[in-house]
Amino acid sequence: MTPTPDSPYREQVVGLLTQHGKERVIAPALETALGCRLRVVGGFDTDQLGTFTRDIARAGSQLEAARRKAQLAIERSGLPFGIGSEGAFGPDPMVGAMPWNAEVLVFIDAQRGLEVVGEAQGPGLQLDAWARDWADVVALAQRVGFPAQQLVLGIGPDGTPPLIKGLDSWPTLEAAYAQQRARSSTGKVWVETDLRAHANPTRMAMIGQAAADLAARLQQQCPCCGTPGFWKVQRLAGLPxxxxxxxxxxTRAWVHRCLRCQHHETRVLAAGTLAAPERCDHCNP
Ligand SMILES: [Zn+2]
Ligand SMILES: [Zn+2]
Structure with a gap:
């Protein structure tokens, strides 16, 4: 990605609230595109805001959680710019048969009073199952690419503690299995993929894509007032x-709108962009 020469965030420091190593993928995308520097804002247990393992429920929507983290990044660092990230897992929106991962990054610019949101979604790695014995654990671990993909062991599918998280080696997995098996009244142990960013490489890559989306939006400035985040707000159909x-x-064109002034523009796709006849209601009714 080429840096924007007149980026208003050049040489600026942006706070990122994370304890799960998300700076590994967010920093390269934003620093290259905007010329800013990311500072990890630590000392806050983001798990208090909700966990994937259901032991702490998330209050509010995914977007609200990401926004809250961005606000906390600003409050705790004293910087005027903050980023928060929140992921969600569920069934895919098309068929509902595949695990799906949606990532949201909220960037708050307190100087300009702006909020810009980057997003990415796609197939995710989420799998859980009962293990009747150690062989079941090994089979599931191998299927998900353990130990790069880490595991969580529990005693049931409802997130009841004690959960053993962050299992990233065969010896720790085996020891955790013995512990949970001793606790389980049925002898079965619940195994699930750890969905935290540093424990789930597929998710970490998705966060990187959301960061690239955020960077692209922040690079677009309003032609009238220069405010960053001049982005698509409406799709116009009718491609010939x-x-x-x-x-x-x-899609024939996109309407872009400024977050601050009234300016908006209709940007038509590059000249010569045409629809394949299979997509035409006249040629292929
Ligand atoms: Zn403007
Ligand atoms: Zn046609």
């Missing part, structure tokens, strides 16, 4: 068909 020229349902 390559065969008959009729308007299709595909």
């Amino acid at each position: 068909c390559a065969a008959c020229g009729a308007p299709t349902r595909l």
Whole structure:
């Protein structure tokens, strides 16, 4: 990504609230694009705001949680710029059969009173199952790419403590299995993928994509007032068909709008962009 020469965040320090190593993927994307520097804001247990293992429930939506972390980054660092990140897992939105991971990054610019949100979503690595014996644990571990992908062992699917998290080696996994098995009244142990960023490489990559999205949005400045985050707010359909020229349902243009002034622009896709006739209601009704 090429840096924006006139980025208002050049040489500025941006606080990031994380305890799970997310700076590894967020810093390269933002620092390269904007010329800013990221500072990790520690000393706050982000698990207090909710955990994937259900032992602490998240209050509010995913976006609200990310926004809260960005605000905390500003409050705790005294910097005017803060970033918070929040992930969610669930079934995929198309068929509902595949684990799906959605990541949100909220950037708050307290100087300008701006909030810009970066997003990414796609297939995620989330798997859980009962293990009747050690062989079941080994099979599941191998299926998810343990130990790069870490595991959590519990005594049931409801997140009831004690949970043993952050298992990242075969000896610690085996010891944790023996402990949970001794606690379990049925002899079965609950195994699940650790969904925290540093323990889930697939998720960490998705956070990197959300950071790239955020960087791209912050690089776009309003042509009138220079405010960053001049981004797509509305899609206009009607891309002409390559065969008959009729308007299709595909995107013809995007309306971009400033977060601060009234300025907005309709940006049409590059000249010569046409829809394939298979997507045309006239040619392929
Ligand atoms: Zn057509
Ligand atoms: Zn503007």
